[in-house]
């Protein structure tokens with residue numbers, strides 16, 4: 001019917017950063033962070049844990065579960081906004097590390113929706129190239145793009161990577177459909193500058209560099225509304241009721257966004273997989289990390305309907321349904 005997931009994997013940096021650790025860095029406290037975001041800890045990369053290295057280990061774990069070797073991979077897609085280089089792509093570094101010699105590789109930049117957008121790319125590619133195998137990865141080291149003096153943002157984000165191996169399968173399993181959206185007119189509510197241009201003709205003196213900038217309250221409002229709309233439209237289009245969804249894996253933004261979303265779409269809380277308390281918001285990596293944890297914990301059974309949804313900078317957002 002569509003692209004199926006043959007295996008999942010993830011990789012988290014070793015170093016754990018607690019709310020108490022953050023109290024030493026900015027004027028904040030554990031109670032504030034927990035009550036506003038639900039986050040207790042997040043991971044922070046150290047030397048040797050660049051985005052492509054986390055991505056490579058996550059990919060190896062997914063390939064091991066799938067029983068697929070690197071030389072069988074045809075395409076590598078990495079969803080990221082925090083690769084250690086702009087060119088080549090993170091995906092090219094993963095291709096090199098894995099020795100996936102016949103694969104072509106590219107990155108997707110859709111912020112926190114990157115994995116979801118990449119999954120749609122992969123599904124549509126596989127419907128045309130039915131024998132192909134795709135490695136889809138979400139990987140971030142946002143610790144390198146965080147302003148550690150800004151208590152509004154530095155408490156939210158974490159580093160990590162998650163990966164899946166996908167191929168096309170006839171039958172009932174696989175991706176049923178997705179509903180993806182963007183609205184560039186709202187870019188200035190959540191963004192990250194690149195380095196200032198070296199071309200004097202287009203140099204912008206007010207470019208503050210590459211930190212994440214965010215209007216938290218506005219992002220909160222749009223995130224809930226947009227994900228709710230994307231999920232409702234998708235369920236209606238595919239003629240699926242929310243009660244038939246077996247598991248929902250939302251982008252792990254923060255607990256208050258998720259609780260509001262869950263109550264608005266009317267899914268039982270025990271059907272929603274949440275690990276934001278451990279890893280914070282890992283942007284494009286959050287869905288595949290949660291998917292791998294859920295899968296390894298036995299939360300997904302054959303034939304289960306899985307609903308994923310996300311929201312991120314751009315704005316970008318959407319939802320997808322797949323039969324496990």
Ligand code: ACO
Pocket residue numbers: 027028029032033036037112151152155156190214215216217218219220223251252253254256257281311312313
């Ligand atoms: N510790 C203590 N106090 C803080 C902190 C902190 N870390 N951060 C902000 N405050 C203070 C503010 O300065 C403000 O103080 P003031 O009233 O004296 O001015 C007060 O707390 C309230 O600030 P608000 O920004 O209004 O706090 P709010 O309740 O909106 O919570 C938060 C902020 C958690 C960022 C919230 O807006 C939110 O969750 N937004 C969504 C952001 C998000 O998830 N972004 C991720 C990227 S997009 C995505 O993944 C969906």
